Amino acid sequence: xxxxxxQKINDAARRIVSKKYGWLQNxxxxxxxxxxxxxxxxxYLYGEASLEVKPLYFDDLWWEITGMFRNExxxxxxxxxxxxxxxxxxxxxxxxxxxxxxxxxVTEGLEEIWDGVFKKAETNVxxxxxxxxxxxxxxxxxxxxxxxxxDRLDYIMALLHSNRDEEAIAIITEAKSKGHKCYFRxxxxxDGYDAILAWCKKRKEPKNNISTDIPKDNCSSNIAAPNKSLxxxxxxxxxxxxxx
Numbered sequence: 001x002x003x004x005x006x007q008k009i010n011d012a013a014r015r016i017v018s019k020k021y022g023w024l025q026n027x028x029x030x031x032x033x034x035x036x037x038x039x040x041x042x043x044y045l046y047g048e049a050s051l052e053v054k055p056l057y058f059d060d061l062w063w064e065i066t067g068m069f070r071n072e073x074x075x076x077x078x079x080x081x082x083x084x085x086x087x088x089x090x091x092x093x094x095x096x097x098x099x100x101x102x103x104x105x106v107t108e109g110l111e112e113i114w115d116g117v118f119k120k121a122e123t124n125v126x127x128x129x130x131x132x133x134x135x136x137x138x139x140x141x142x143x144x145x146x147x148x149x150x151d152r153l154d155y156i157m158a159l160l161h162s163n164r165d166e167e168a169i170a171i172i173t174e175a176k177s178k179g180h181k182c183y184f185r186x187x188x189x190x191d192g193y194d195a196i197l198a199w200c201k202k203r204k205e206p207k208n209n210i211s212t213d214i215p216k217d218n219c220s221s222n223i224a225a226p227n228k229s230l231x232x233x234x235x236x237x238x239x240x241x242x243x244x
Contacts, residue, residue: 007045010098013110014043021118026078030118033077034125036135040081040089041121043114049097051121052089053128055135056080058157062087065160065199066184066192085184087153090140093124136161151175151182156196165200172196 015025023030023041030041033056042050059080062068068085069075080086095117098110132138140154152171159168172193182192 003045010045010110014114017111017114017118020115021122023118024078026081029078029081031078031081032125035129035133037129037132037138038077038080038089039092039121039125041118042082043097043117046098048094049117049121050094051092051124053092053125054080054087054089054140054154055138055158055161057135057161058087058154059085061157061161062153062192066195087157088145090144090154092128092144093120095120150180151192153182153192160196160200165203169197169200 011025014030018025018030018041023032028042028044030043032039036057037053037055040052042052063075063085066085075083075085097113097117139158142152142155145154152175156168156171159165159171176193184192184195186195
């Protein structure tokens with residue numbers, strides 16, 4: 001059996017099982033959304049499967065700060081799982097999955113393997129939600145954070161979401177003082193850190209209050225005159241009624 005043939009039957013087996021447990025499938029990973037979190041099960045062709053989690057607001061806030069997708073259609077939910085524009089997630093667990101000896105597998109055997117993986121993943125999801133029922137108050141364990149963890153964007157998003165901007169700014173300031181740059185870069189040379197600092201600065205600025213005062217010059221010409229005309233019409237109508 002070639003690698004391509006095996007991948008086809010392996011993906012099919014995983015799709016059948018994942019659907020039974022309520023997970024969606026996209027390429028080499030499966031995902032589901034529950035209680036404000038997105039859970040991703042990365043299932044590479046060989047080796048272990050890895051379960052990760054993060055609050056949905058991580059990416060929503062990051063995309064707001066950086067302006068990603070501002071003028072585009074809403075990105076697919078799956079982009080939060082593995083997109084280069086997504087915030088990294090926290091690993092929950094790993095599971096033994098398919099081994100390299102592909103010739104010994106048949107479709108039924110693969111379904112049994114994935115059933116065991118998804119059953120364990122569901123148990124871990126339930127336990128996680130029990131321990132972290134509110135996505136809005138979740139703070140990641142940085143020792144379990146995956147890709148781009150050196151940027152600490154997951155922790156920074158949690159701080160900003162909790163209105164702890166000064167702590168987020170302090171983390172960025174220290175990182176920049178050591179020459180560290182965020183993985184996300186703009187063409188003008190700025191990076192994701194600069195975008196966060198600009199966003200925090202803007203959030204500090206008092207909102208411009210729209211004055212309700214009407215200039216005197218406008219009062220007589222734009223408001224007073226129409227009102228007099230209206231009152232005159234009402235008065236004339238009342239006079240006609242009482243004269244009858």
